[in-house]
Amino acid sequence: MPLTLTTRAVPPVPSGAGGPPGESMTRARIPALMRGARGRCPACGEGRLFPRYLKVAPFCPRCGEELYHHRADDAPPYAVILVVGHIVVPLLVLVEELFQPPLWGHLALWLPLTLALSLVLLPPAKGLLIALQWALRMHGFDPSSAEREPPPEGATRPPLTPAAAPFAS
């Protein structure tokens, strides 16, 4: 009886969905944090983390990593309030000491600056936190976690692009 060997392409498994064989249990934190702060997928650094302002994609459109496990909640706004407060308040005091502008001058200066800084800093703060949760395998980002939940209703894993799925045929 002749022996026949068949090969079958095995699609790669995103690391968040159990991880490919041999994947390290530790995830590089610094590169993941840099990717998250840039609004990119912490796993591959290519897919956009936010399809809209602060709206997190359920899956990475590039590598299929499950991103819906994040629990950013109110932490990014807290961090942004802390940072923006430490920028704006000393500047306000300094300007008051040096120039004593009228109240409307303060309002015209600090309200737009506070709003602009907050809006600019929120996406990187949220991306950084999500990347940290991913790197530390917090919540559902750990494939063996009891906290893992099914994808949100209507969210489907995107088809892998040829660059992200070199073994798919």
Ligand SMILES: [Zn+2]
């Ligand atoms: Zn990705």
